[in-house]
Amino acid sequence: MMHAPSSTGFGVGASLLRKEDARHLHGRGQFVSDVKLANTQDVAFVRSPHAHARIKSITIPPDAEGRVFTARDLPRLAEMRAVPQVNGFKVSGYPPLATQKVRYVGDAIAACMAPTRAEAEDLANSVNVDFEVLPAVIDAAAALTTTPSLVHESWANNLFIERVFQEGNLDEVARTADVVVRRTYRMNRHVAVPLEGRAVLAYRDHRLDELVVYTSTQVPHIIRLGLSEVLGLEERNIRVIAPDVGGGFGSKARLSPEEAAIAALALELDHPVRWVEDRGEHFLASTHTRDHHYRVTAYADARGRLLGIDVELIVDGGAYAMWPNGPFLETGMAARNLPGPYNIRNYRVKTYTVATNKSPIGPYRGVGRPGACFAIERTIDEVARAVGRDPLEVRMENMVTSTQMPYTTIANLKFDNGDYPAAVKLCAEAIDLPAIRARQQQGEPDGRLIGVGFACYSEQTGHGCGEWVSRGSPFIPGYESCTAQLMPDGTLVLLVGIQSHGQGLETTLAQIAHARTRH
Amino acid sequence: MTRIRLRVNGKAVVDDVPPRLSLADFLRERRNLTGTHLGCEHGVCGACTILLDGEPVRSCLAFAVACDERDVTTIEGFADDRMMAVLRQAFHQHHGLQCGFCTPAMLITARDLIRRNRAGSEKEIRKELAGNICRCTGYTNIVTAISAAAAMLASGEDADAGATHRKASA
Numbered sequence: 042m043m044h045a046p047s048s049t050g051f052g053v054g055a056s057l058l059r060k061e062d063a064r065h066l067h068g069r070g071q072f073v074s075d076v077k078l079a080n081t082q083d084v085a086f087v088r089s090p091h092a093h094a095r096i097k098s099i100t101i102p103p104d105a106e107g108r109v110f111t112a113r114d115l116p117r118l119a120e121m122r123a124v125p126q127v128n129g130f131k132v133s134g135y136p137p138l139a140t141q142k143v144r145y146v147g148d149a150i151a152a153c154m155a156p157t158r159a160e161a162e163d164l165a166n167s168v169n170v171d172f173e174v175l176p177a178v179i180d181a182a183a184a185l186t187t188t189p190s191l192v193h194e195s196w197a198n199n200l201f202i203e204r205v206f207q208e209g210n211l212d213e214v215a216r217t218a219d220v221v222v223r224r225t226y227r228m229n230r231h232v233a234v235p236l237e238g239r240a241v242l243a244y245r246d247h248r249l250d251e252l253v254v255y256t257s258t259q260v261p262h263i264i265r266l267g268l269s270e271v272l273g274l275e276e277r278n279i280r281v282i283a284p285d286v287g288g289g290f291g292s293k294a295r296l297s298p299e300e301a302a303i304a305a306l307a308l309e310l311d312h313p314v315r316w317v318e319d320r321g322e323h324f325l326a327s328t329h330t331r332d333h334h335y336r337v338t339a340y341a342d343a344r345g346r347l348l349g350i351d352v353e354l355i356v357d358g359g360a361y362a363m364w365p366n367g368p369f370l371e372t373g374m375a376a377r378n379l380p381g382p383y384n385i386r387n388y389r390v391k392t393y394t395v396a397t398n399k400s401p402i403g404p405y406r407g408v409g410r411p412g413a414c415f416a417i418e419r420t421i422d423e424v425a426r427a428v429g430r431d432p433l434e435v436r437m438e439n440m441v442t443s444t445q446m447p448y449t450t451i452a453n454l455k456f457d458n459g460d461y462p463a464a465v466k467l468c469a470e471a472i473d474l475p476a477i478r479a480r481q482q483q484g485e486p487d488g489r490l491i492g493v494g495f496a497c498y499s500e501q502t503g504h505g506c507g508e509w510v511s512r513g514s515p516f517i518p519g520y521e522s523c524t525a526q527l528m529p530d531g532t533l534v535l536l537v538g539i540q541s542h543g544q545g546l547e548t549t550l551a552q553i554a555h556a557r558t559r560h
Numbered sequence: 561m562t563r564i565r566l567r568v569n570g571k572a573v574v575d576d577v578p579p580r581l582s583l584a585d586f587l588r589e590r591r592n593l594t595g596t597h598l599g600c601e602h603g604v605c606g607a608c609t610i611l612l613d614g615e616p617v618r619s620c621l622a623f624a625v626a627c628d629e630r631d632v633t634t635i636e637g638f639a640d641d642r643m644m645a646v647l648r649q650a651f652h653q654h655h656g657l658q659c660g661f662c663t664p665a666m667l668i669t670a671r672d673l674i675r676r677n678r679a680g681s682e683k684e685i686r687k688e689l690a691g692n693i694c695r696c697t698g699y700t701n702i703v704t705a706i707s708a709a710a711a712m713l714a715s716g717e718d719a720d721a722g723a724t725h726r727k728a729s730a
Contacts, residue, residue: 065660066648068595068635075594287661320600543659
């Protein structure tokens, strides 16, 4: 939706300086680890050094009595269970502190508490865990045919879910195509690395009968719901506070085992307890993402016009389903976005979301789409190569044109407007493609090779209620509520659910309020 | 425990510290100077940068015991510093921050490179800023802000900035 520029200088469209800058510029921002509460104790976790192992025993030194907590010491702490409303999805519990088995390197086993983090780490190092190491599932693609072991023993295989989406007549296309191109593509694991890692600080407020949980999260309300499930508390007895958050990028948008464990620990103690993730823990044990394997078969005519694509998509989901949505969100997004901005009317995608002995996956910038974009764009280039034409021309000829708008893709995404071929042409002109082609022919004096590539991507927006239902979200956060309080002095106080982790919402939401309330 | 005597933001401080206590933890946990942020704790991200005897130092890699008789300035210690005031205004004006986690150390590094005349071109600023990571902005607006601050300070209307700096890090 387009907005007219603000006529008042304050509303939507106005260019304003941010309200939140001053505190950060003076070092007075308040991130979770900056919150000081009397008698707070720090936690370090004992984490698994093995990708897959049975826990035979945990030995805690006698002098550590009362300072080391395993799952057995926190009986109120239930497993986190992600139950997306997607047919065929295998549900597995995720114990915040591992019980019988560890399923990835970094899986938390015990919480060790001391006055400082350094002493808590000493304590963690003094805990001895006896493991029986099991074969690890590390290759999601290979795990489809050979299973070294079962990540979750109650399952028949290592698949969270297997799905097929099919539209058009691919068999007919396969018979008539002039050109068949088969390629495999791979996108590696990523981790989000916000500059502030995760952090949790929790204590009991006896006056309000509340468990208070400060956490560096993008989704405080959803975390409250999640904590109420794993702790068996009513939501009204939990207050989640997300103060300043130093970036999230998706990695702070799921209930983490550490959030659950620290909250459960606070219920057992008469003082605040906190955990501040270090960077090593972030790489090991925060949610990972991507890790896609694509096997693409593209059918085209002699000019390179795509007739259809047949794809196997394997997503390495890691060891557990993160609450609330699990790993299929990543797969579904990739499958839906694979056809890209191209006129593809015959499409089949078989998806396999595989459990492996790696950190569980979660959302991260782009959720699934970067892998899909990479796969389809590489495919366009390979088809062009197969028919001996310039990829730019083949790309433009395959694109949805402006006269087709509004256009619904074969994967049911709607393009409302735009001229994609014109955009690509503009890019080619901006970099003077003929000059680059000539330079490639000529060769570089130092022998280097110069490459040139194009990629197109249409960002999916407007994730409303219907979109969340289609993804099988177990609850529907597709709409945002707001409480507005008009004060006697004429100021307006807004209570909102969304959390800023760098977006400047204190400024932009005030702009929206200004635009909506002004007469 | 070792007794140390140092100056933190101009004030004399005496404390008994264990040998392994980092300067960053000393500042954050013992002095409540939480504007010094910890992003990686191994000298890579630069978020914990402070001034030690006037030079930028990663406080996660410095030990508190090694700071006996030294002078520490954190982001909370630039109240009267004209150069920092100009930088803060420029970061605000040019949207040089988003989540704000890298910002205090980014300002301290920026101030140091202006002081050393290393903010002449965009390329130079980017090279000199390589030790400070920002995950939000993509750096463009940070570079613009530093460039604008350097130009403003060089234009002469901040004639007392150098003197103020010497006072701040003395």
